[in-house]
Amino acid sequence: MPTPGLMFVGSRVLDPSKTSDATSNAFYDKEHLPDVLDHGITKVALRYKNTNAESPMPYVALYPLEDASFLQSPDLGKLVEDTKMSKTFNNTDIYEHIHFELRGYEKIQTFEGYGQADKSGKERGQTIVCVAMEPAEGQDHEFDEWYRKQHLDMLAMCRGYRRTTRYKKLDGQKPRYLALHEYACKPDELPGDQIKQVVATEWSQKIIKESLVFDRDVLELVQAQGDTSLNL
Known part of the structure; x- marks a missing residue:
């Protein structure tokens, strides 16, 4: 029987002078969360804002997984590759605009x-x-x-x-x-x-x-x- 897991992803804008908080939020909420859901790795996607304005990770996305083994499989790399190009950022690589910190857990x-x-x-x-x-x-x-x-x-x-x-x-x-x-x-x-x-x-x-x-x-x-x- 698979062990449930969690994909925990902290994020922050790399250069606030080039990417506003509003643009980053629009990308995440209107494009990125739907993309992750469309891949079928999770059934619900939750996004939070850190109340600590000084935090190096001002936003956190939580993706509960039915099987934690996904996080140590080639399928994770495929998800990253499939979702890295963004219409919000004029079809450029999202990693040029936002820093992500992914942590994988088992429940x-x-x-x-x-x-x-x-x-x-x-x-x-x-x-x-x-x-x-x-x-x-x-x-x-x-x-x-x-x-x-x-x-x-x-x-x-x-x-x-x-x-x-x-x-x-x-x-x-x-x-x-x-x-x-x-x-x-x-x-x-x-x-x-x-x-x-x-x-x-x-x-x-x-x-x-x-x-x-x-x-x-x-x-x-x-x-x-x-x-x-x-x-x-």
Whole structure:
């Protein structure tokens, strides 16, 4: 049975003096997302804007995959080749205008918030707290136990929490672990007071402080295409 995966693609304009944010968004939303969907590798394409204006990756596109092995197959190269020429950019190579950072993951856990299991993607949270982590050396098991036995149960008590989807990088590069925490609110409405309490537990502080990498971004949904009833 195939293991579900995620194609995670960060992007930024290479030269803002030549390519505006509006042009980049038009390319992505009107051309690129439909192209990826037309190739049949995913049934839903989601695009987010990073709330951190200083982020090197101001936009993120998420493509859930039924089979993570696609990300290590020649079919990925074919997708890149088939979608690299852009009408938005006068039939030139998109890599001359936009920098992409592709990360491939396999899914390791889906955790639904209380009363959320029967809700479709059409009711998805508008905000994702995206956390990439690398646990301390030799602590993968405790890291996973922390998520499964404490952290997610506590997050589920926060206002607006929908679900968490967890992934592990296929190429083994650090940080290997990714957690996407969905909330049904705008970024500035996140329950920051409650989240602070969740990460203040003794176990949470141990895991976070000992982690080799802890990167946190807050992403706001700006585009959803394809079968939007599907969740990550």
